[in-house]
Amino acid sequence: MNLAQLKPGEKGRITAIGVSGPLKRRLMDMGVLVGEEVKVVKVAPMGDPLEVFIKSYHLSLRKNEAEGIAVEVSL
Amino acid sequence: MTAEALRKENIPAAEARVPQRGELRPVEKRTITVAVAGNPNAGKSTLINAIAGSRLHVGNWPGVTVEKKEASFEYAGARIRLIDLPGTYSLSPYTQEEIIARDYLVNERPDLIINVVDATNLERNLYLTVQLMDLGIPMVMALNIFDEAQAKGYRIDVGGIEKMLGIAVIPTSATKKSGLDELLKSAIATAKDPQGHLPQQLNYGEDIEMAADFIAGELIAGHPALIERYPRRWLLLKLMEGDGHVQKVTGFGGNLLEEALRHLKRAHGEDIEAVMAEARYALATGLTREVLQKPELPKTELTEKIDRVVLHRVFGIPIFLAAMWIMFKLTFDLSKPFADWIGAMISGPFKRLAEALLGAIHAPAWTVSLATDGVIAGTGNVLVFVPMIFAMMFFITFLEGSGYMARAAFVMDRAMHSIGLHGKSFIPMLLGVGCNVPAIYATRTLENPRDKALTALLVPLMSCGARLPVYVVFIGAFFPKHGGSVLWSLYMMGILLAIGMGFVFKKTLFKGEAPMFIMELPPYRMPSLRSLLIHTWEKGKHFLIKAGTYILAVSIMVWFLLNLPWGVEHKKDSYLGQVGAIVAPALKPLGFGTWEASSSLIAGLVAKEIVVGTMGEIYLKKEAANEAAKPSLGEELKEVGSSFLKAAGESAANITSTFGITSISAEEDAAKAAERSPLRAELKNQFTPLAAYAFITFVLLYMPCVVAAVAMVQEFGTWKWYGIAFGYQMFLAWGVACLVFQGGKLIGLGG
Numbered sequence: 001m002n003l004a005q006l007k008p009g010e011k012g013r014i015t016a017i018g019v020s021g022p023l024k025r026r027l028m029d030m031g032v033l034v035g036e037e038v039k040v041v042k043v044a045p046m047g048d049p050l051e052v053f054i055k056s057y058h059l060s061l062r063k064n065e066a067e068g069i070a071v072e073v074s075l
Numbered sequence: 076m077t078a079e080a081l082r083k084e085n086i087p088a089a090e091a092r093v094p095q096r097g098e099l100r101p102v103e104k105r106t107i108t109v110a111v112a113g114n115p116n117a118g119k120s121t122l123i124n125a126i127a128g129s130r131l132h133v134g135n136w137p138g139v140t141v142e143k144k145e146a147s148f149e150y151a152g153a154r155i156r157l158i159d160l161p162g163t164y165s166l167s168p169y170t171q172e173e174i175i176a177r178d179y180l181v182n183e184r185p186d187l188i189i190n191v192v193d194a195t196n197l198e199r200n201l202y203l204t205v206q207l208m209d210l211g212i213p214m215v216m217a218l219n220i221f222d223e224a225q226a227k228g229y230r231i232d233v234g235g236i237e238k239m240l241g242i243a244v245i246p247t248s249a250t251k252k253s254g255l256d257e258l259l260k261s262a263i264a265t266a267k268d269p270q271g272h273l274p275q276q277l278n279y280g281e282d283i284e285m286a287a288d289f290i291a292g293e294l295i296a297g298h299p300a301l302i303e304r305y306p307r308r309w310l311l312l313k314l315m316e317g318d319g320h321v322q323k324v325t326g327f328g329g330n331l332l333e334e335a336l337r338h339l340k341r342a343h344g345e346d347i348e349a350v351m352a353e354a355r356y357a358l359a360t361g362l363t364r365e366v367l368q369k370p371e372l373p374k375t376e377l378t379e380k381i382d383r384v385v386l387h388r389v390f391g392i393p394i395f396l397a398a399m400w401i402m403f404k405l406t407f408d409l410s411k412p413f414a415d416w417i418g419a420m421i422s423g424p425f426k427r428l429a430e431a432l433l434g435a436i437h438a439p440a441w442t443v444s445l446a447t448d449g450v451i452a453g454t455g456n457v458l459v460f461v462p463m464i465f466a467m468m469f470f471i472t473f474l475e476g477s478g479y480m481a482r483a484a485f486v487m488d489r490a491m492h493s494i495g496l497h498g499k500s501f502i503p504m505l506l507g508v509g510c511n512v513p514a515i516y517a518t519r520t521l522e523n524p525r526d527k528a529l530t531a532l533l534v535p536l537m538s539c540g541a542r543l544p545v546y547v548v549f550i551g552a553f554f555p556k557h558g559g560s561v562l563w564s565l566y567m568m569g570i571l572l573a574i575g576m577g578f579v580f581k582k583t584l585f586k587g588e589a590p591m592f593i594m595e596l597p598p599y600r601m602p603s604l605r606s607l608l609i610h611t612w613e614k615g616k617h618f619l620i621k622a623g624t625y626i627l628a629v630s631i632m633v634w635f636l637l638n639l640p641w642g643v644e645h646k647k648d649s650y651l652g653q654v655g656a657i658v659a660p661a662l663k664p665l666g667f668g669t670w671e672a673s674s675s676l677i678a679g680l681v682a683k684e685i686v687v688g689t690m691g692e693i694y695l696k697k698e699a700a701n702e703a704a705k706p707s708l709g710e711e712l713k714e715v716g717s718s719f720l721k722a723a724g725e726s727a728a729n730i731t732s733t734f735g736i737t738s739i740s741a742e743e744d745a746a747k748a749a750e751r752s753p754l755r756a757e758l759k760n761q762f763t764p765l766a767a768y769a770f771i772t773f774v775l776l777y778m779p780c781v782v783a784a785v786a787m788v789q790e791f792g793t794w795k796w797y798g799i800a801f802g803y804q805m806f807l808a809w810g811v812a813c814l815v816f817q818g819g820k821l822i823g824l825g826g
Contacts, residue, residue: 017349022169026593028352029165031199042382045391046489049498049592051382057196058378058596060485062492065591 001073004050004066006040012071013037019068031055032069106147106154107266108183112176112207113191114200115162116478116597118219120144122191122249123159124606126259133613135792136161136175142519153263158185164199166206167348168320171524180210181305186266187213189258194224194231194246195598197367201359204240208274211306213265214242215272217258221246228370235366241275250603276308279354282339287311289335294327301325315339316348378478378598385482395486398479399505402470407509407540408729410462416722417462421455424711444638445631453630456681457623460512460782461615467506467513468614469607471520474502476602480520481594488592494574495581496533497526497590504530504573507537508566511779515786516618523590529580531787532800535779536573538566541684545774548687552755553767561768565775572776572807584799625785633681637689651677652693665773665809666766666816676773682780687754694757765824769816776808 006012014036017024031054032038041058042051049062113119124131127146136143144159160179161172168174180188190207192200207214216236224231236244243261247254265272278284290311294302301310305325313321314328315336322328336347343350385394426447433443474480480499488498496504499521507514514534521527546565550558636651647656647670655674662668662676671693678689762770778801779787787797 023591023593024346025165025167025169025348025352026591028349028356029167029202030593030595031202031356033353033356042386043388044386044485044489045388046486048489048492049485051386051485051596055199057199060481060592060594060596062488062592065593 001071002067003038003040003052003069003071004063006071006073008040008042010073011037011039011075012073014069015072016070017068018070019065023065023068027061027065027069030059031057032059037074038069038071106156107187107263108156108158108185109187109189109262109266110158110160110180110183110185110212111189111191112160112180112203113162113217113219114164114193114196114203116595117162117191117193117196117200118249119159119162119191120476120610121603121606122217122219122247122255123157124603124609125249125252126255127157128605128609131609131613133610133617141171141175150259151263153266155259155262163203165203168318170522172522180207180212181309185212186269187215187262187272189215189217189262191217191219194218194221194229195227197231198356198359198363201362202355205277205355205358208240208242208277209306209309209312211273211308213269213272214274215258215261215265216240216242216244217254218244218246219249221254222248222251227374227376230368232366236362239275239362239365242272250601277358279312279351279358282342283315283350283354286315286335286339290314290332293331293335298325298327301327312351316351376598381599382482382596385479386485391486395483398483399502402474402502403505403509404729406463406466406470406506406513409726410466412722412725412729413462414459416718417458418455419718420715421451421458424715426451427711441638445634448638449631449634450627453627453634454623456630456782457619457626460510460622461619463510463513464516464618465611465615467517469611471502471517472607472610473602475520476600476607478597478599481596484592484594485596492592494577495585496530496577497521497523497592500526500530503534504537507534507539509540511535511537511539511783512786515783515790516614518790525585525590528791528796529577529585531790531796532580532803533573533577535783535800535804536569536576536776538569538775539683541682541780542774544684545686546771548690548751548755549758549762549767549771551751552758553762553764561771565771568772568811569775572811576803576807622782622785622789625788626782629781630681633678637678661809662773664817665812666769667762667773669761671761672770676777679774680778680781682782683774686774687751690758691751691754694761695753765816765819768819769812772815773808773812776804776811778804778808 001012003012003014014032014034016034017027017032019027036054039053040050041053044050044060047063049060050066051058051060052066053059111119111123123144123146127148130146130148132145134143134145135141141161144157146157148155148157158179160176163170163173163176166173166177166180168177179185188207188210190204192204204216218231218233218236221231231246233244233246243265245254245258245261247258249255279287291307294310310321310325314325314332339347339350385391387394429447429451430443433446438446471480474483480502483502484498486498487501491498491500500518502520503514503517505514506517511534514537515531518527518531518534521530542565546562550561554561633651636654637649639650647653651674652670654677655672656670658673658677659668659670662673667673671690674693675686675689679686758767778784779797784797784801787800788794791797
């Protein structure tokens, strides 16, 4: 399961970050780390990008970027 | 400029400066250099505006398009120089902003850092704080937006942060101007006793510290010079992270580093950068947990309520388009009457005044013409842009400061991304329909240099307001019945070609560069009017001085082209006519290979609307100048005042006149139409309808005007992008106009 597959309102815990290079570093700098809880808040009107809630703030990222973030759904 | 080149430039400067710094002189005698660092959206700009106000100077960091703010002032007997570092989330060397911030801190070594921290978002902000502390520079923390945090029911143990980090922490609210005195006093106290205010060395965990100790031992033994030159802690951590730049500069790496990291990698995995990021966040999280107490039941925040509407699946896009329409209207319709007023004043009273003055001292005729048609008209060319630039800067700054800019990007990204652009590219493209110049300046909202360059390259394809008068004259002459559709076809052609060229550039110039869209959606905040005005003024001033000089120079050059050799009877013999005659054969396949047409097009370099004026001068014989009774000086001055009031009234009326954009219309007002009718009649003799359409297509697509060129050179600090824009647009204009004319002939539309 990856972050792009979560529906708005669903929460998950990050299990792995499968991207590399600057994108990975940027995600980590923004607090997207393994073990972190992340909630999908919204999908943009045209279906992309996503808005997620992580580390008590709102972050937006494109679906293809979210696909590289593995999550397990939490309740 | 690339990141590499930027670094190379900064290093020698730093080396040259370090020995000059008088560390032993008392604080009162020297300037305290304070670097202000913090996350984007932490209120850093507002804080600096509140402290420095009109003493603020806005410019660019050398060689890059990132804005640099600076202010020097005296406070409590000390001279303080504030340097605003770009807002960053981290000091990793991946974005332009991060490289600038970190190179400045490492190479220039300011006396202290003011770290602006958003109290409502402590954890992520402290992640940067942890990295700043590694630099070993004395630091004061401005715990900003403290009022909002309190209103949210957050309880922050300020003393606790001070104790754990070993630095002074001052709660501030930049918008309410509270805590600023304490902050400055604390900064001065820190500068007086730097050793007593060094941040604590944070413990990254046993495995990392062990590796760091190992490397420290090696460095002290083998590379003592490096330890002298760089902040030790920072150097150790960067070497461990495998920071390419630091490794290259220091030449430290290879087996020794491998050995140091062996245990760390075995225990935590190969990616040391990730291990470090996790360790830093662990510190930030731990600290936040110690000092922050949030209320049990968080209220639904205003930001979430607004976003429910503004980012709604159905209403999100209409709301965005409505917001854009308002911005467009305010930028162009609000400023147009003032621009027209400036234009009329320059070509009217001021010109007449100059003529009278020069006449009185019996200046030769050519100097009068140079002064009025060259210098004064050129100044007018600069000034007419000023209202528009100011209005645009004001709205863009407002959109950014309020937090809506990020939402605009969020809503539009899907559509813009499909043509290789960024969600934020929409606004410059839209502004381009009004005028390409503010549109190019508006690309500064894009952080990624690739997105920025690509957007600026495509903006000139948006048909701007200055091209409209050319279309209107030709439409009036050749397609009076189908005016609307012809006009529409031109705007659409520009948009479609922009989409097409977007694809081409993505596959060629910007091949392999994958930009990302990792962006914070900050809480909505009302930007302070003072901050907005200061910023707008600074940017507008920048345009006036820097761009103005170039534009004036080009205007004078064109005057020389048009009027020399002095006293030519016929325009054909002027330098412009001569150049036009040389270029003309190249335009033959497009259906308008005459010196008249090509000269007019060349004159359009100054502004595309000048094509019409030049055609008027070339095609029509000068009528006897009707020397009506010249108004007296008193009447002139009265006219200046009353017409300004009229412009202000019109500007207000344009805002209230709800729908429709006043500045875009195929209609001419009656007075202009009458004035242009002889030209229209003459054009009918000179062009066939097909050639006329090819001509306006060419006007749509060919080179950006000189003001747009100056804007591009200014924004990017290099001629490269303007060169590319010039080249591809000339090629495109020639190709499409040729296609129109030859294709039209082929299907029997007549030549």
